[in-house]
């Protein structure tokens with residue numbers, strides 16, 4: 053009985069009941085759940101019934117978009133290669149700061165940065181040893197000062213960083229409780245002295261309802277620039293990420309997915325949503341909604357290609373999509389009439405895609421918008437930042453311009469990804 | 473927040489089921505446990521003014537149905553094994569317990585069974601030095617079962633009263649690490665010719681619903697005898713332990729109440745409730 057072409061209250065409520073449970077069991081904070089559910093309810097009531105789509109699916113689509121809005125856009129690390137940057141990791145005890153600091157150092161070094169790890173935990177037994185071993189294992193220098201006086205360590209580290217020509221210093225601070233005023237003040241002090249470009253909350257992904265108050269307190273005290281969630285290799289759903297975003301509005305930059313130095317991933321909002329909602333009856337519906345949404349995006353992208361508004365940023369997105377989908381281009385399937393189109397083998401070559409993405413990442417915003425300005429010296433810098441040869445940058449730029457012209461000459465696609 | 477809602481209850485005279493539901497959900501008790509408690513209260517026709525009292529009674533009933541005392545073996549050494557997820561507080565808890573036992577005139581030996589995590593051996597050793605108890609250790613990367621065997625050997629030769637065994641943190645999804653735990657368990661049981669006197673799962677009080685999966689998987693590998701609720705000094709109360717006690721019959725035995733060596737207590741239902749409501 054779908055009267056007046058709107059979703060019925062009954063349909064809405066029965067769908068929302070299950071979604072609410074999924075969110076709560078996924079450790080999303082109750083306040084956030086209530087807020088989201090009531091907004092979805094409001095929107096669902098206004099929505100016209102689409103005959104071809106089940107009401108539950110319509111409700112999930114609204115919720116999905118609501119969650120995507122809360123989770124926001126991905127944000128890269130703020131690191132300026134021309135100055136000395138400080139990155140400060142803060143958080144509750146045992147949530148993964150020390151391990152994450154080494155993962156970040158590793159990540160930044162791959163981007164061509166010279167990174168120093170600075171132990172700043174004078175409390176936990178063997179905190180410095182832990183960092184020394186982890187850094188040493190990966191060839192990342194660790195500042196080794198015998199002083200346990202924060203001011204002295206900062207002063208000495210400053211000099212060492214300047215003399216050594218470092219780009220980034222990562223500060224591994226001691227674990228602390230958000231309700232402990234005195235130790236929270238210590239953080240403020242360090243922040244005022246160093247003016248870090250990033251102050252990241254490192255939070256255990258298995259944390260429950262308390263994530264909201266923890267995130268709020270740290271953010272109020274020292275104004276975070278973002279967060280990294282760890283232990284996403286556990287089976288925890290990770291709803292705490294939503295609680296964090298909801299209360300701070302700050303970006304979640306990475307997820308920790310293991311104890312080793314390379315076990316870090318760039319945060320992907322979609323994957324989080326399917327992780328939380330991927331349960332029981334709603335799973336298939338969620339998957340269907342995801343497909344629809346990504347199809348819509350592909351169509352938009354295809355339109356951009358056709359209109360010639362396709363930028364290097366879009367190109368990167370598309371490359372990442374190839375990687376995820378194991379080689380099938382979603383754009384291509386939306387471009388008009390491609391006779392006998394064969395999917396090139398190279399599209400599924402992870403290594404090569406990684407290389408190309410690294411090159412795009414290594415460019416400045418300006419260069420990404422207008423690749424024509426990339427001259428010899430820029431090319432050298434980009435290559436260095438991405439850890440590739442100059443020649444590779446040339447190949448990428450050529451590939452890109454070919455891709456842009458794709459709409460006219462699709463058969464060319466086979467040639468595009470021929471990296472040497 | 474809690475006080476405000478209580479005042480609101482007093483003013484409106486309405487301590488409703490909705491409010492108790494919110495209270496339970498926002499303290500990590502979980503959807504199933506919360507709805508079962510509410511159903512029970514409704515069936516028992518609890519007056520809406522007495523919901524909080526009824527809740528407290530319920531908690532007391534659940535907690536007192538299990539034995540929360542620490543087991544001690546008649547013939548020393550008593551052997552405790554500590555397991556759990558990464559960073560939950562195992563190593564610190566061991567130091568605290570060793571200290572407490574020593575202060576009560578017992579001889580203690582600790583075993584650095586975490587041979588994986590960088591700095592783990594040094595961390596336990598530093599604690600052991602501070603409180604002056606012997607530690608048995610091997611190099612980073614060596615086989616944990618072998619260090620533990622050595623530790624038991626050494627403890628038995630020295631005739632210590634207690635042997636406390638540390639292990640690496642592990643998340644429940646890592647099959648090989650859970651398998652490693654099984655091996656550790658069987659090595660200990662063979663060596664002492666009985667099961668360890670306590671196998672304690674250390675749970676961080678901030679943990680959410682993942683605690684249930686942790687219990688499910690860990691208890692398949694080793695017979696967990698109790699829980700240590702660590703970081704109880706923080707803002708979280710570890711609501712999830714109640715469904716765990718009820719569902720699995722596994723008691724909470726100790727609470728960690730700080731980073732200091734003295735910060736450990738026997739689990740007290742009273743303190744637990746006091747923090748919660």
Ligand SMILES: Nc1nc2c(ncn2[C@@H]2O[C@H](COP(=O)(O)OP(=O)(O)OP(=O)(O)O)[C@@H](O)[C@H]2O)c(=O)[nH]1
Nearest residue numbers: 145146147148149150151227283308309310558559
């Ligand atoms: N499984 C898993 N373990 C992790 C991850 N990140 C960190 N760990 C582990 O979590 C434990 C705690 O990590 P640390 O880096 O020592 O945490 P911390 O925040 O520095 O701890 P404190 O300095 O004591 O506050 C260690 O056993 C790490 O190996 C992750 O993403 N997954």
Ligand SMILES: Nc1nc2c(ncn2[C@@H]2O[C@H](COP(=O)(O)OP(=O)(O)OP(=O)(O)O)[C@@H](O)[C@H]2O)c(=O)[nH]1
Nearest residue numbers: 145146558559560561562563564641703728729730
């Ligand atoms: N506030 C507070 N902090 C605690 C408590 N217990 C442990 N910690 C802190 O939590 C952090 C991790 O503790 P560990 O004892 O190293 O934890 P673990 O389980 O051995 O960690 P892994 O061996 O890396 O898995 C340290 O910073 C401890 O000081 C507690 O009861 N309260």
Ligand SMILES: [Mg+2]
Nearest residue numbers: 149150173179
């Ligand atoms: Mg640390």
Ligand SMILES: [Mg+2]
Nearest residue numbers: 562563586592
């Ligand atoms: Mg440990």
